[in-house]
Amino acid sequence: MSSLPLHTSPAEPTAAPQLSGWPLLRLGFRPFYVGAAAFALLSIPLWVAVYLGQWNLAMALPPLLWHAHEMLFGFAVAVILGFLLTAVKAWTGLATPRGAALGALALLWLAARVAAVTGPYTLYAALDLALLPLVAAMLTRLLLRARNRRNLPLAAMLMLLALANGVFHLGLIGVLDVSPLAPLYAALALIVMIECVIAGRVIPAFTMSATPGLKLKVRAPVERAALALTALALLLWVFAPAEAGWNMLGGFTLVLAALAQVGRLLQWQPAITRHRPILWILHLSYAWIPVGLALLAAARFGVLSMSAGVHALAIGATGGLIIGMMTRTARGHTGRALQVSRAEIAAYVLVMLAAALRVLLPLAMPLWLPLALVLSATGWAAAFAIYLFIYTPWLLKTRFDGKDG
Template sequence: MKPDSLPIFEQVKAAAQVPKGIPLLRLGFRPFYIGGALFAALVVPLWVAIFLGSAQLAPNASPLLWHAHEMLFGFAVAIIVGFLMTAGKAWTGLATPRGPALGALALLWLAARVASVVGPYALYAVLDMALLPLVAAVLVNILLRSRNHRNLPLALILALLASANLAFHLAVMGVLQVPAITPLYAGLALIVMIESVMAGRVIPAFTMAVTPGLKLVAVVWIERVTLGASALGLALWVFAPASIVGLVVLALASALHVRRLLRWQPAVTLKRPILWILHASYAWIPVGLALLALAQTGLVPVSAGVHALAVGATGGLIIGMVTRTARGHTGRPLIASKAEVLAYALVMSAAVLRVLLPLVAPSLYGYALVGAAAAWSAAFVIYLWMFTPWLMSTRLDGKDG
């Protein structure tokens, strides 16, 4: 049957499936996954070289603040934006930015990254603060129009992330009299909360989908207590002095996350790398919370907990999701190749080297940094090598998106 002989609604449906515009700008995950992965591969080794005195670079903020900020609001936010602008379309059936509009958002993100090292600080701050409010507005718009109220808290967290970013820039410029590291800790805490919410939806669903007969039923009140304890514990860590209360709440949150993970039956995923990486990465959340609890007493440095959450949980969940979602949205099977499995192992190795090795062998700290940076960068280089051609090409099934 010719397209023009189909009923009108079928013609409209068929027309909607026809690819439009250059592939790179058809859906949010495409440019932001490439940009985020490239940034991750380049910036972490650069930071370690600066820290060890092997490279000279004078970013607008101090090198330490620049590193922490750019990994959160450069790398992690790029992936979050790409994911939400892709998932938002799937959740609502409504269009998210594409073509020139998507390209403008990606260029805005890139301009802020460049300005962080070569531009005046005011320009950097303005460019950097613009992206999250725009994306939050897009997400709120399509969620309200589709009456998808369930996902509105994610838009709220984006707005809170934007507020933390604003507070950081104001602190660096001396307008806000708080330590500049505090809003960065707040940003990490918000990202961990996004991960906790989304993991509770996708990890058990993905696990059940590939395990015949497995039923994972969430206990609503326990889920709420887990998320509530996590939010309270992270808030105490960010905003309150170290105390026994902070230790207890963070330790409780850690234990609740362990219970949550065990209920998801991680052992059944061992032969499915594209799934076990999500379980393994999620396990770093209770590790990070436990280390932050110990840091309340001074037994371990705060940086151990920070990097457990930032490298192990955030980095691991990102490498797992950017492979899985990119495969799905380019029409490819959800089966990880050997190269992807190697990337997964490298990110987990980077977390072990950065978090655990300095705790057990402080004298090897420099080697731990170099090894972790090399493993991290290699993982994202593998991703770029494998996925960039796919992300710049039409879906295998010829559909739009």
């Protein structure tokens, strides 16, 4: 992956490109960011209402599995695909899907989300399973054509996500003797690893570019150790049997991975970003990764439930990194300054509060879980409502500087 910021292309075009088509479909981040933010706004309050018995909705799959699956393969995957469909163009100089082709991909994603709550299960599963392999194949072809082998692992991770999704559906209908939760945990682990890879490239680069004279000393052994230990720890978390010996091994590996991730984050000097919200949201969100790993270790040792670690990684790390990257990359790719407003800062704070309330409040007061769900869902929904209010008009229009993209 290039160390260049996402919104910088490898070379300046010799002539200004001719703008054509609906701006929403000119680059991958546009439809997928709008769709993901709208889905985040609507789905979490819906899930809390269903969970608390305030809404009886006939879904294609059980409500708990719908919530877990759709936050991974609906929300997070949409942002990942929007990011990669945009980034691969910058990394390779080759065109990624736009216009009708991009619109078809976005509609396929949307159709699966709608079918989950309206259609028969077979239709939902067919739509849901189609998108990831399709985009992974497209991106792999472009990366190979450009001989950009360094980023092929990201395309491979998309295929692994597609595999996890397939196992989920086969387990759900009984074709495979697998708990549907296992492939969902595998999907969360893969998403965390994607975050670790991308964050390691962009967070130090963004931090240095915004801090004159700063030269971060990012030591390769620390980076490799953090990634390797995290991958091993998550692998054991997903696949190791729930037996005493495996629990101890998995727990200690998760602790080591958490410590390695703290060391990695400290190399990026997070304290220096405290006056730059567009940066501190990335650092603070990344800090939820070691927190989540430590909480998963506690679950392996039998001290806590698995839920705390899962939600630390899903809301704090994934949700936080998503809101941070969705603002930064959308600003860059619409030709706007990389300086967020008070409303966007409020969105950052709300996502972090949503994570803290969902993870920490039930740990302190288990009987307050319903309150934690309502408060966390309110903060989460408000954050993405702010994003939609600010960014939807920008994403529906041509870039502020008149360029293509």
